[in-house]
Amino acid sequence: xxxxxxxxxxxxxxxxxxxxxxxxxxxxxxxxxxxxxxxxxxxxxxxxxxxxxxxxxxxxxxxxxxxxxxxxxxxxxxxxxxxxxxxxxxxxxxxxxxxxxxxxxxxxxxxxxxxxxxxxxxxxxxxxxxxxxxxxxxxxxxxxxxxxxxxxxxxxxxxxxxxxxxxxxxxxxxxxxxxxxxxxxxxxxxxxxxxxxxxxxxxxxxxxxxxxxxxxxxxxxxxxxxxxxxxxxxxxxxxxxxxxxxxxxxxxxxxxxxxxxxxxxxxxxxxxxxxxxxxxxxxxxxxxxxxxxxxxxxxxxxxxxxxxxxxxxxxxxxxxxxxxxxxxxxxxxxxxxxxxxxxxxxxxxxxxxxxxxxxxxxxxxxxxxxxxxxxxxxxxxxxxxxxxxxxxxxxxxxxxxxxxxxxxxxxxxxxxxxxxxxxxxxxxxxxxxxxxxxxxxxxxxxxxxxxxxxxxxxxxxxxxxxxxxxxxxxxxxxxxxxxxxxx
Amino acid sequence: xxxxxxxxxxxxxxxxxxxxxxxxxxxxxxxxxxxxxxxxxxxxxxxxxxxxxxxxxxxxxxxxxxxxxxxxxxxxxxxxxxxxxxxxxxxxxxxxxxxxxxxxxxxxxxxxxxxxxxxxxxxxxxxxxxxxxxxxxxxxxxxxxxxxxxxxxxxxxxxxxxxxxxxxxxxxxxxxxxxxxxxxxxxxxxxxxxxxxxxxxxxxxxxxxxxxxxxxxxxxxxxxxxxxxxxxxxxxxxxxxxxxxxxxxxxxxxxxxxxxxxxxxxxxxxxxxxxxxxxxxxxxxxxxxxxxxxxxxxxxxxxxxxxxxxxxxxxxxxxxxxxxxxxxxxxxxxxxxxxxxxxxxxxxxxxxxxxxxxxxxxxxxxxxxxxxxxxxxxxxxxxxxxxxxxxxxxxxxxxxxxxxxxxxxxxxxxxxxxxxxxxxxxxxxxxxxxxxxxxxxxxxxxxxxxxxxxxxxxxxxxxxxxxxxxxxxxxxxxxxxxxxxxxx
Numbered sequence: 016x017x018x019x020x021x022x023x024x025x026x027x028x029x030x031x032x033x034x035x036x037x038x039x040x041x042x043x044x045x046x047x048x049x050x051x052x053x054x055x056x057x058x059x060x061x062x063x064x065x066x067x068x069x070x071x072x073x074x075x076x077x078x079x080x081x082x083x084x085x086x087x088x089x090x091x092x093x094x095x096x097x098x099x100x101x102x103x104x105x106x107x108x109x110x111x112x113x114x115x116x117x118x119x120x121x122x123x124x125x126x127x128x129x130x131x132x133x134x135x136x137x138x139x140x141x142x143x144x145x146x147x148x149x150x151x152x153x154x155x156x157x158x159x160x161x162x163x164x165x166x167x168x169x170x171x172x173x174x175x176x177x178x179x180x181x182x183x184x185x186x187x188x189x190x191x192x193x194x195x196x197x198x199x200x201x202x203x204x205x206x207x208x209x210x211x212x213x214x215x216x217x218x219x220x221x222x223x224x225x226x227x228x229x230x231x232x233x234x235x236x237x238x239x240x241x242x243x244x245x246x247x248x249x250x251x252x253x254x255x256x257x258x259x260x261x262x263x264x265x266x267x268x269x270x271x272x273x274x275x276x277x278x279x280x281x282x283x284x285x286x287x288x289x290x291x292x293x294x295x296x297x298x299x300x301x302x303x304x305x306x307x308x309x310x311x312x313x314x315x316x317x318x319x320x321x322x323x324x325x326x327x328x329x330x331x332x333x334x335x336x337x338x339x340x341x342x343x344x345x346x347x348x349x350x351x352x353x354x355x356x357x358x359x360x361x362x363x364x365x366x367x368x369x370x371x372x373x374x375x376x377x378x379x380x381x382x383x384x385x386x387x388x389x390x391x392x393x394x395x396x397x398x399x400x401x402x403x404x405x406x407x408x409x410x411x412x413x414x415x416x417x418x419x420x421x422x423x424x425x426x427x428x429x430x431x432x433x434x435x436x437x438x439x440x441x442x443x444x445x446x447x448x449x450x451x452x453x454x455x456x457x458x459x460x461x462x463x464x465x466x467x468x469x470x471x472x473x474x475x476x477x478x479x480x481x482x483x484x485x486x487x488x489x490x491x492x493x494x495x496x497x498x499x500x501x502x
Numbered sequence: 503x504x505x506x507x508x509x510x511x512x513x514x515x516x517x518x519x520x521x522x523x524x525x526x527x528x529x530x531x532x533x534x535x536x537x538x539x540x541x542x543x544x545x546x547x548x549x550x551x552x553x554x555x556x557x558x559x560x561x562x563x564x565x566x567x568x569x570x571x572x573x574x575x576x577x578x579x580x581x582x583x584x585x586x587x588x589x590x591x592x593x594x595x596x597x598x599x600x601x602x603x604x605x606x607x608x609x610x611x612x613x614x615x616x617x618x619x620x621x622x623x624x625x626x627x628x629x630x631x632x633x634x635x636x637x638x639x640x641x642x643x644x645x646x647x648x649x650x651x652x653x654x655x656x657x658x659x660x661x662x663x664x665x666x667x668x669x670x671x672x673x674x675x676x677x678x679x680x681x682x683x684x685x686x687x688x689x690x691x692x693x694x695x696x697x698x699x700x701x702x703x704x705x706x707x708x709x710x711x712x713x714x715x716x717x718x719x720x721x722x723x724x725x726x727x728x729x730x731x732x733x734x735x736x737x738x739x740x741x742x743x744x745x746x747x748x749x750x751x752x753x754x755x756x757x758x759x760x761x762x763x764x765x766x767x768x769x770x771x772x773x774x775x776x777x778x779x780x781x782x783x784x785x786x787x788x789x790x791x792x793x794x795x796x797x798x799x800x801x802x803x804x805x806x807x808x809x810x811x812x813x814x815x816x817x818x819x820x821x822x823x824x825x826x827x828x829x830x831x832x833x834x835x836x837x838x839x840x841x842x843x844x845x846x847x848x849x850x851x852x853x854x855x856x857x858x859x860x861x862x863x864x865x866x867x868x869x870x871x872x873x874x875x876x877x878x879x880x881x882x883x884x885x886x887x888x889x890x891x892x893x894x895x896x897x898x899x900x901x902x903x904x905x906x907x908x909x910x911x912x913x914x915x916x917x918x919x920x921x922x923x924x925x926x927x928x929x930x931x932x933x934x935x936x937x938x939x940x941x942x943x944x945x946x947x948x949x950x951x952x953x954x955x956x957x958x959x960x961x962x963x964x965x966x967x968x969x970x971x972x973x974x975x976x977x978x979x980x981x982x983x984x985x986x987x988x989x990x
Contacts, residue, residue: 344917
């Protein structure tokens with residue numbers, strides 16, 4: 016426990032520094048309440064960090080973290096960040112209740128994008144900037160950022176980052192994990208800046224462009240407008256965001272493969288090929304459905320809306336250009352399937368992840384072969400790498416955990432009698448996959464504000480669990496963590 | 503001709519002859535009720551089955567020394583599909599005014615024990631109603647299993663075929679208690695049916711209705727013949743009998759084998775039985791609390807009774823409607839709906855992915871968490887205090903994933919009818935779990951309305967998927983199914 020707390024001495028300084036951007040925004044737009052709120056939270060973080068370092072030491076390189084400490088560290092960082100991050104909402108009176116503010120912040124850090132704010136335009140601009148920044152920070156991972164900035168964190172970095180990085184793999188891009196983290200963040204920053212420039216070329220102002228780029232690359236989906244991207248009513252902006260959402264849902268390591276080995280090598284990646292195939296097929300099916308059943312008369316408009324919604328849901332971003340609640344049933348079912356699959360591993364997207372979908376499909380085919388031909392057993396491999404039995408056990412264990420958590424969360428939020436099956440199921444699904452909007456009462460033009468405090472809290476925890484790939488959070492609450500020597 | 507092929511033909515011929523024999527009581531009933539059209543149709547069906555069976559038997563052989571898994575799967579799949587097809591023709595010609603898709607769906611619902619129909623039960627002649635209930639009963643225990651009880655076969659072959667037809671996870675089918683006892687299942691199944699018939703008749707139910715009810719309820723197939731599975735006006739005693747036998751039908755039949763053999767230690771160790779009983783008890787309590795909380799003025803005893811009857815009906819995937827569920831709070835409906843995925847126990851006539859697999863999935867999750875804390879430590883998963891091989895545990899988890907994938911793909915195909923998301927999800931679930939009745943649906947009965955022929959065909963396929971546990975049907979679309987072992 017002491018080892019974990021001493022980490023916070025340094026971490027809180029980093030978090031405090033993150034409040035500089037909204038503070039700057041508050042200064043530019045002369046929002047006095049926001050200036051006071053962000054200054055207070057910033058000073059609080061620095062002060063707490065100082066106190067911890069003073070009493071527990073600041074040399075994090077000397078920390079001998081055990082495996083279980085890594086899980087506790089990551090889980091607690093996400094919970095503490097969500098608590099501290101909610102303070103600006105409360106102090107500026109943007110969201111008066113703690114539970115609601117916690118939900119909004121957790122939704123930010125986990126890049127979910129679900130909101131309880133009905134009138135988002137009425138919030139101070141600095142608060143909206145903080146809201147977008149939480150998503151950007153959470154997108155690639157708070158700890159990964161920490162590791163990228165602090166090379167002296169050393170050998171423990173990989174264990175800790177593995178507990179935070181989405182997807183089953185953390186490939187080495189560099190000799191040290193710090194190098195990997197730095198390269199991932201460089202790609203992340205370059206893509207974010209590129210999107211800001213492209214959105215500004217489309218007529219967006221810097222504030223809106225920055226906010227939407229931060230939340231696009233993080234696959235977060237928070238917008239500064241209640242009607243999301245529909246507010247801009249621009250094909251150009253819609254397509255720019257669509258392309259960047261596709262990129263954000265792609266395995267970031269592949270960008271370095273692209274630079275080093277060209278597009279052919281990138282396309283050799285099975286997960287990437289499946290990811291693109293799902294995007295293209297889903298877009299085509301929804302476009303056809305919109306034209307034949309959905310009352311669309313303009314094919315390009317149907318294609319634009321279909322492509323945008325497919326990428327926003329599959330990359331688990333959660334923007335909206337239209338109320339897809341009103342779309343034909345086929346489109347809604349496809350949207351649910353996309354929410355489950357999510358994006359690629361080592362991307363900022365949530366969900367089960369395409370690589371696991373691929374592994375499950377290969378396992379099913381192998382199972383059929385075993386059933387049909389008895390002893391004919393072939394190894395399951397992805398990109399010519401054989402998956403070990405242990406990995407397969409983890410993958411199916413994760414999928415079972417995902418299904419059971421999803422159903423349990425749906426049940427839990429239904430017991431109070433709020434919402435109907437579709438709203439509660441898609442709400443829980445959207446939170447566990449970090450998408451944002453669900454269907455019916457939690458659809459793209461609605462918010463989660465109708466849920467009571469208990470349900471809001473449950474959904475916030477589900478978001479954090481989903482972002483940490485379930486295992487990290489569940490390990491901390493398991494009997495094995497509390498009694499590590501029990502077998 | 504190879505021994506294995508001769509064996510398949512022999513099995514097919516036996517199944518056809520058994521189906522022909524099963525038509526004798528409905529023909530007699532039709533004659534008694536003066537339904538000449540039904541008599542003619544069923545006589546044609548009976549002659550076709552009997553004739554086909556006799557012809558095939560001349561090519562078949564019952565002695566087989568070795569049989570490949572692929573051949574066993576082919577035997578089960580082709581037998582089921584052939585019998586469903588034949589019954590579709592019987593329904594199509596016997597029930598006036600229905601289309602081919604309605605007949606196919608009716609046949610699938612009958613064989614798979616699903617309380618679903620695309621038309622009102624009043625349209626079915628009495629003799630055809632008995633035919634439907636007999637099919638429920640045959641499908642509930644498994645037609646192949648019935649054939650195996652008639653012909654002699656080596657234990658390896660018989661247990662292999664039974665394992666494909668009887669729903670349940672592989673890790674339980676590998677065990678000696680299954681492989682040496684599966685022949686006893688039919689005796690127990692028949693005994694329960696008879697007991698239920700006697701108890702229903704003793705409760706004042708007309709004999710014919712009691713017979714139909716016993717046949718269908720023993721197979722967790724609902725009660726389509728009674729007002730489209732709506733039994734809200736039935737006396738409490740009758741509801742109680744239905745509830746008791748629906749619970750027994752969805753319980754692992756091995757439990758009753760152990761009782762017969764006085765192996766009480768095995769029952770005590772049965773984690774599935776404890777899990778299932780606990781799950782049902784908690785659900786009844788929760789549903790009762792939620793209903794009373796929503797309307798405190800209600801009679802608590804009546805609420806608990808109604809909740810128990812309804813919860814058992816759905817959690818056993820029987821799907822009859824025993825109380826007014828339209829007034830239930832949304833939480834109650836969702837509580838029951840989510841548990842429909844689990845269904846009943848292994849080796850029961852209920853659908854769903856089964857309690858045993860869920861228990862293994864929960865243990866796998868626990869193991870995954872354990873391994874994250876102790877990566878270098880090795881621990882064996884157990885079920886009923888017996889170890890499970892890791893590949894069998896992966897299979898159990900994988901089946902849950904496959905079940906959910908099939909459910910969502912079923913909903914996707916049903917949504918082509920633009921039927922509304924709730925209906926697409928709800929009907930896909932109720933067909934795949936072989937429940938039939940869509941809980942909370944507008945119709946409030948087991949009659950499915952508003953779907954095209956394609957939608958009804960999809961529902962039929964979902965029912966077969968649910969009954970045969972997906973893989974055998976899925977294999978038809980798999981290239982390896984049509985290849986011999988030598989070419990793989």
